[in-house]
Amino acid sequence: MKRWTSWLRISAAVIALVSVSVPTQAAENSxxxxxxxxxxxxxxxxxxxxxxxxxxxxxxxxxxxxxxxxxxxxxxxxxxxxxxxxxxxxxxxxxxxxxxxxxxxxxxxxxxxxxxxxxxxxxxxxxxxxxxxxxxxxxxxxxxxxxxxxxxxxxxxxxxxxxxxxxxxxxxxxxxxxxxxxxxxxxxxxxxxxxxxxxxxxxxxxxxxxxxxxIRPFRERFGKYVLFFLLVLLLPVWMLKKEYWKDIH
Ligand code: HEC
CATH class of the missing domain: 1.10.760.10 (Cytochrome c-like domain)
Known part of the structure; x- marks a missing residue:
């Protein structure tokens, strides 16, 4: 019980600290x-x-x-x-x-x-x-x-x-x-x-x-190809999985 209340106190202190620092940050980015x-x-x-x-x-x-x-x-x-x-x-x-x-x-x-x-x-x-x-x-x-x-x-x-x-x-x-x-x-x-x-x-x-x-423009273009390749790969992998599990069941 004692431990619980001390945790509560620490959390309250953290919340108080955060709420004090937030307004100053908002003022900087006004x-x-x-x-x-x-x-x-x-x-x-x-x-x-x-x-x-x-x-x-x-x-x-x-x-x-x-x-x-x-x-x-x-x-x-x-x-x-x-x-x-x-x-x-x-x-x-x-x-x-x-x-x-x-x-x-x-x-x-x-x-x-x-x-x-x-x-x-x-x-x-x-x-x-x-x-x-x-x-x-x-x-x-x-x-x-x-x-x-x-x-x-x-x-x-x-x-x-x-x-x-x-x-x-x-x-x-x-x-x-x-x-x-x-x-x-x-x-x-x-x-x-x-x-x-x-x-x-x-x-x-x-x-x-x-x-x-x-490198970013290249990476973004390349990323699309990778995602497409993974998507295409999904079908044979899924079929393979079905094939393997057939024997196990
Ligand atoms: C005649 C010299 C000069 C030219 C030309 C110049 N700058 Fe600057 N620039 C400075 C100086 C000096 C500072 C430092 C300002 C400070 O710290 O108060 C600065 C600071 C900056 C900063 C802020 C850096 C930071 O994060 O602290 C940016 C961004 C910047 N310049 C962009 C540009 C761009 C884009 C151009 C072209 C359109 C340009 N400057 C042309 C002198 C110049």
Whole structure:
């Protein structure tokens, strides 16, 4: 009986501890994380993401586990295309993504060195990453002039500000044209919708998800074949079992 009551007391203490720690966690994640809706089997999206990463991120962020050779093979880049993506002192396709910035230069410039992003998508999760890219907003009180929804007071300057503004401008003017064309009944002759900033960030997140685990698209495809094979195997195995048990009964 005594033992029973002490167990009860321990459980009550555990429950109390858990209920105290839950609200603080909820406060940290108060912003809603958005799903990028990416597809790691979509090569066009991954290729676009790779270009975005190389053009806008690799100057500061290395991807030390990702070799250009592998990117070219997996995402079907031609030799010429992959050569034009290789930057910042990379001379051979067997080398990995390097940044133009040393640790010390990064610390001097931003107070924190830009981290290697090879495994970032696994470390933070793809929703966090996508939301991070989608929630830079103007903030005059910060050193960079911007703030971020999931990483308050982030030291990273918003390097895509100009790009974002230009794409949002294109999307807005397309929407206006669409409205006019709908009224005039000439929707058929409307040019295709431009790729929005959100779609660009979906592709960039997609590439970073691939970079964190390049074997994943293959594993997922292969997994389907394995399941199919096991399903087909089930029939002869089941028949064999019936055959064996016939003699035992
Ligand atoms: C001019 C340099 C620079 C460029 C270019 C840059 N970043 Fe950053 N980035 C930083 C710095 C510095 C930090 C560290 C911020 C901090 O810890 O407050 C950072 C942090 C991050 C983080 C958060 C890392 C973590 O988990 O703590 C992510 C994600 C990120 N950058 C993604 C990107 C992407 C994607 C691009 C390309 C669109 C990019 N960055 C371009 C400087 C840069």
């Amino acid at each position: 912003i809603n994380l958005q799903d990028p809706g990416n597809d790691i089997h979509d090569k066009a999206s991954l290729r676009n993401g790779a270009k975005l990463y190389m053009n806008h991120c690799a100057s500061c962020h290395a991807g030390k586990y990702m070799r250009f050779e592998r990117v070219a093979r997996d995402l079907e880049f031609s030799e010429q295309e992959i050569n034009s993506l290789m930057r910042y002192g990379v001379t051979k396709v067997t080398e990995s993504i390097k940044s133009a910035m040393t640790q010390e230069a990064g610390e001097m410039a931003f107070g924190v060195a830009p981290p290697d992003l090879s495994l970032e998508a696994n470390y933070r999760g793809k929703k966090w990453l996508y939301t991070y890219l989608m929630t830079f907003t103007r903030d005059k009180s910060s050193t960079t002039g911007y703030n971020n929804g999931v990483m308050p007071n982030v030291a990273m300057p918003w390097v895509l500000a100009g790009y974002q503004a230009s794409l949002e401008g294109q999307t807005n003017s397309w929407n206006q044209k669409k409205m006019l064309a709908t009224k005039a009944g000439t929707l058929d002759s409307l040019e295709p919708e431009p790729q929005s900033f959100a779609m660009e960030m979906r592709d960039l997140t997609n590439f970073m998800v691939y970079m964190a685990e390049p």
